Amino acid sequence: MVVPCCGAATSLDALEYDWPCGFARFEIAIWNPGRAWFSDEELTAIGDALGHPVQQVRAHI
Numbered sequence: 001m002v003v004p005c006c007g008a009a010t011s012l013d014a015l016e017y018d019w020p021c022g023f024a025r026f027e028i029a030i031w032n033p034g035r036a037w038f039s040d041e042e043l044t045a046i047g048d049a050l051g052h053p054v055q056q057v058r059a060h061i
Contacts, residue, residue: 022057 002009013023028046038046038056047053 020055020057022055 001012003015037058043054043056
């Protein structure tokens with residue numbers, strides 16, 4: 001993709017975003033969990049169970 005700020009070619013996942021963003025082939029969505037972010041330990045456990053590291057991206061829809 002060519003970015004409008006400077007005309008450089010880059011990939012979307014190489015850009016720096018204000019909030020965590022994710023580009024994925026699938027998602028695990030949890031609606032209205034009634035809690036804050038998952039801890040690092042919880043994310044590690046989820047990643048271990050899936051066999052791939054995971055990143056937490058919150059959305060307010």
